[in-house]
Amino acid sequence: MGRYAFYPGCAAKGASKELYESTVAVAKELDLELVELPQFSCCGAGVLEEVKEAVDLAVNARNLAIAEREGFKTIITVCSTCLLVLRKTKWLLDNDEELKEKVNELLKEVNLEYKGEVEVKHFHWVVLEDLGEEGLREKVKRPLKGLKVYPYYGCHTVRPYEILGFEPSENPNSLERIIRALGGEVALGKRRLECCGFHSFWPNPKGSLLLTGLNLIDAKKSGADCIITPCPLCHMNLDANQSRALKEVKESFKIPVLHVPQLIGLALGIEQKKLGIHRNIVEVNC
Numbered sequence: 001m002g003r004y005a006f007y008p009g010c011a012a013k014g015a016s017k018e019l020y021e022s023t024v025a026v027a028k029e030l031d032l033e034l035v036e037l038p039q040f041s042c043c044g045a046g047v048l049e050e051v052k053e054a055v056d057l058a059v060n061a062r063n064l065a066i067a068e069r070e071g072f073k074t075i076i077t078v079c080s081t082c083l084l085v086l087r088k089t090k091w092l093l094d095n096d097e098e099l100k101e102k103v104n105e106l107l108k109e110v111n112l113e114y115k116g117e118v119e120v121k122h123f124h125w126v127v128l129e130d131l132g133e134e135g136l137r138e139k140v141k142r143p144l145k146g147l148k149v150y151p152y153y154g155c156h157t158v159r160p161y162e163i164l165g166f167e168p169s170e171n172p173n174s175l176e177r178i179i180r181a182l183g184g185e186v187a188l189g190k191r192r193l194e195c196c197g198f199h200s201f202w203p204n205p206k207g208s209l210l211l212t213g214l215n216l217i218d219a220k221k222s223g224a225d226c227i228i229t230p231c232p233l234c235h236m237n238l239d240a241n242q243s244r245a246l247k248e249v250k251e252s253f254k255i256p257v258l259h260v261p262q263l264i265g266l267a268l269g270i271e272q273k274k275l276g277i278h279r280n281i282v283e284v285n286c
Contacts, residue, residue, distance in 0.1 A: 001130050005072040005118075007086070009079035010042050011232040015240075018276025019232050022261035023078050023123060025274040029265070030131060031138060034076060039066045043085040046199075054102075060089035061103045064120075065112040075120045078261070080156035080231035084163065086120040123158055124230055124260045128174055130162065133181040141269035143183030147286055149263065150187045150224035151175030152215065154234040155195050169193075175228060178260065182267035187224035191215045198233040206248065212237040213249030220261050226256040226286050228263045229257035235259055240281045242263045256284040 027034045040063050049056035063086065067075050077083050093100040094116050104113050121129075123181070127136060135204040153172055161169040170193070176186045196215055197208030216238065219227050229235050237245065238256040246252055258266075265275040267286060275286050 001031040001033075001072075002126070003035065003072070004074050004076040004126070005067040005070065006036045007040055007067075007075050007077040007079055007082060007120075008036065009082040009232070010045070011236075012078055015236060016232040018262065018279035019078055019235070019259045021274065021276035021279075022259055022265050022270075023269050026261045026265045026268065027123075028269050030125065030127065031255040032076075032130065032137075035070075035072070037066055037070060043082045045081050046085055047233075056085075056265070057089055057092065057099070057103050058106045060086055061093060061114045062107060062110065062112060064115040064118055065107055066088060067118045068115055069112065074116060074126070076123050076126055077120065078123045078151060078230075078232070078259070080122070080154060081233060083120060083122050087163050090116070090118075090120060096202060122230055124174060124178060127264070128177060133177050136178070136181040136264075137183075140182055140267045142267055144179075144263070144267050144286070145183050147184045148187040148223050148225045149179045149184045150189055150219040150222055150227045151179060151192055152196075152219070152227050152229040152234060152238065153193050154229060154231045155193075157230050158193065159204070175230070175260070178264065181226070182264065184267075186220070187222040189222040189224075190219040191218040196234045196237040198237050201237070208237065209234040209241060209245045209248040212241060212245035213247075213251065216242060216245060216255060217249060217251060219255055220251075220253060224255065226258055226263075226284070228258050228260050230260050232259065242282055254282050256280065256282050256286060258284060258286070 197211035
């Protein structure tokens with residue numbers, strides 16, 4: 001179907017190994033060739049730029065340039081934060097020739113040059129672009145009939161639009177399209193685009209858990225059987241921190257939270273172990 005440079009990010013290789021496992025398994029089933037380049041480095045998760053913006057730009061321009069050098073036209077990532085950081089770097093360099101020249105002066109030291117020829121896309125964007133809803137539907141072996149799924153976008157796959165631009169920031173529908181293509185039902189809520197508070201967890205854990213708790217309540221009120229999210233950091237808050245978040249909002253229930261590739265994999269009939277379902281904190285009984 002297509003050949004892509006695979007940029008899993010740090011979370012998928014560490015705290016969210018199930019995301020890595022499910023992505024690899026689903027990509028194989030969908031004939032998407034993911035090539036993981038060992039030269040890739042961490043994107044800095046938006047933190048590096050707070051220390052020194054020039055270093056942040058150089059680090060991520062290097063990642064983009066490596067993919068270009070290896071002949072790739074597209075980088076796929078499964079981390080929303082990596083997506084935003086890499087696309088922001090590309091956007092800044094593509095719209096400022098002087099800045100691009102300065103960064104390329106630094107890249108010369110490692111025999112690299114950023115040309116602006118590579119795109120950065122989230123995994124589920126590529127699924128929709130390359131297969132489309134009908135193509136995905138044809139791959140389904142176990143339709144998710146009767147399963148009500150809450151699509152939780154979070155922040156970094158939809159905002160800001162001028163950098164991400166795949167779909168309208170205030171009214172995205174990519175997750176809904178995937179849910180329906182898999183045979184499931186969409187459980188819409190009011191907080192599907194609200195922040196989960198992940199990046200504020202360490203300085204303000206109570207505030208972060210409050211936001212996550214409110215999002216979980218919204219999913220429950222929508223009648224959802226489970227939640228899906230394209231962001232591993234949102235997943236950590238909604239899944240691993242679920243009990244703490246619900247305690248913060250004085251609620252007590254359990255709702256499974258899946259990564260998008262995990263939900264796709266279930267519908268494709270891939271065995272749960274290959275999708276890393278056993279690693280999810282809240283038991284998945286979909």
